[in-house]
Amino acid sequence: MDAAGGEQLSLAAVRDALVRLEDSVVFALLERARHPRNAPAYAPAAAGEGRSLVEFFVREAEALNAKAGHYQKPENVPFFAQDLPSPLFPTKSSPKVLHPLASLVTVNDAIWKMYFNELLPLFTVDGDDGSYAETAALDFACLQVVSRRIHIGKYVAEVKFKDAPQDYSPLIQAKDSNSLMDLLTFKAVEEKVKKRVEKKARTFGQDVTLEDNAGKQEGTSGDSECKVDPTVLSKLYDQWVMPLTKDVEVEYLLRRLD
Ligand SMILES: C=C(O[C@@H]1C=C(C(=O)O)C=C[C@H]1O)C(=O)O
Numbered sequence: 273m274d275a276a277g278g279e280q281l282s283l284a285a286v287r288d289a290l291v292r293l294e295d296s297v298v299f300a301l302l303e304r305a306r307h308p309r310n311a312p313a314y315a316p317a318a319a320g321e322g323r324s325l326v327e328f329f330v331r332e333a334e335a336l337n338a339k340a341g342h343y344q345k346p347e348n349v350p351f352f353a354q355d356l357p358s359p360l361f362p363t364k365s366s367p368k369v370l371h372p373l374a375s376l377v378t379v380n381d382a383i384w385k386m387y388f389n390e391l392l393p394l395f396t397v398d399g400d401d402g403s404y405a406e407t408a409a410l411d412f413a414c415l416q417v418v419s420r421r422i423h424i425g426k427y428v429a430e431v432k433f434k435d436a437p438q439d440y441s442p443l444i445q446a447k448d449s450n451s452l453m454d455l456l457t458f459k460a461v462e463e464k465v466k467k468r469v470e471k472k473a474r475t476f477g478q479d480v481t482l483e484d485n486a487g488k489q490e491g492t493s494g495d496s497e498c499k500v501d502p503t504v505l506s507k508l509y510d511q512w513v514m515p516l517t518k519d520v521e522v523e524y525l526l527r528r529l530d
Contacts, residue, residue: 273286273289273345273346273417273423275426279358280312280410281427281430281431281434282381282431282446283431283432283435283478286424286427286431287428287461288425288429289424290421290424290428290465290498291468293417293420293424294421294465294468294469294472295472295476296417297414297417297418297421297469297505297508297513298469298472298476298477298500298505299471300410300417300418301395301411301414301473301474301505302473302476302499302500303410303413304396304407304413304414304498305395305396305408305499306499307396307401307403307406307410307474308396308397308398308400308401309392309396309397309398309399309400310363310396310399310400310401310402310403310404310407310475311400312324312400312404313325313326313404313407313408313411321451324400324405325405325408326407326408326411326412328408328414329408329409329411329412329485330351330352330408330411330415331352332492333412334350334351334352334356335356336356336436337345337350337362338350338356338357338359339357339358339359339360340359340360340361340521341360341363341520342384343356344359344363344365344366345366346370346374346375346423346426347420347423347424348420349378349419349420349423349427350380350421351383351384351415351419352508353378357527358478363434366404367521369427369430370427370430371430371524371527371530373527373529374426374524375525376527377423377426377520377523378423379422379516379519379520379522379523379526380419381425382464382516383415383418383419383518384415384514384517385420385510387411387414387415387418390511390512391465391504391508391512392411394501394503394504394507395500396503398485405452408526409437413486418513419516421517422516422517422520423520425516425517425519425520425521425524426520426521426524427519428458428521429459429518429521429522429524429525429528430455430524430528432455432456433525433528439455440451440452440455440525440528443455443525444525444526444528444529445529447526449522449526451473452521452522452525452526453518453522456518456521456522456525462510464515465509465514466506466509466510468503469504469505469506469509470480470503470505470506472498472505473498473501473502473504474495474498474502477498477499477500477502478497478498479497
């Protein structure tokens with residue numbers, strides 16, 4: 273991981289990286305929310321050999337990303353890993369701070385189902401504006417950034433293990449997933465994350481104008497004026513992003529002593 277990698281890997285540095293990524297998650301959702309649901313982009317299509325435009329787009333985009341070397345980093349995990357091409361250009365190898373089995377840890381199937389079945393209906397309106405290609409590209413952007421955020425859980429787990437191997441090792445040896453989950457959970461941090469992403473959605477989702485709008489103070493526009501309902505962001509993090517990040521942490525830790 274760029275900012276938090278290398279010798280300086282610390283819980284504070286990894287958490288900083290997660291905080292910065294919140295901005296990207298909020299902006300990706302805001303962009304997708306500018307279009308309605310656009311159901312035809314998700315329907316199986318003859319042109320895609322039975323796959324939808326969105327699935328076709330993600331597979332093609334991942335093949336391009338793979339050629340450029342994107343998946344050489346453990347936090348960048350493809351949704352369709354089978355038969356991806358190798359990097360065509362030299363990639364600079366980053367310091368190996370994670371256990372080699374980190375590459376096996378992926379929750380992208382769960383992210384895919386969550387995004388299309390649960391999240392999309394919450395933050396897009398019913399309708400069809402015909403912008404199917406944009407829709408596919410914007411969905412890919414949302415999926416990619418959410419997946420990256422969640423798979424940074426590998427680094428979180430590594431730091432937590434290094435900070436307290438005496439606490440984690442017996443639980444790993446006993447394959448005690450539930451106790452590992454309890455040990456790595458910080459409820460107070462999670463509460464702050466939820467509040468912050470909701471605030472970011474409220475702040476970034478406002479229209480910024482130069483007019484003096486009738487005494488309205490900065491940051492006080494109602495939620496109905498926001499481009500994405502801010503509570504959808506806190507729900508996304510509460511119900512899916514943080515639980516899946518912790519699943520990644522547990523999966524990583526279970527392999528940590530192999
Ligand atoms: C990522 C961490 O692990 C857990 C997951 C969190 C998250 O996904 O934001 C927050 C706190 C922890 O319960 C962390 O401790 O920072």
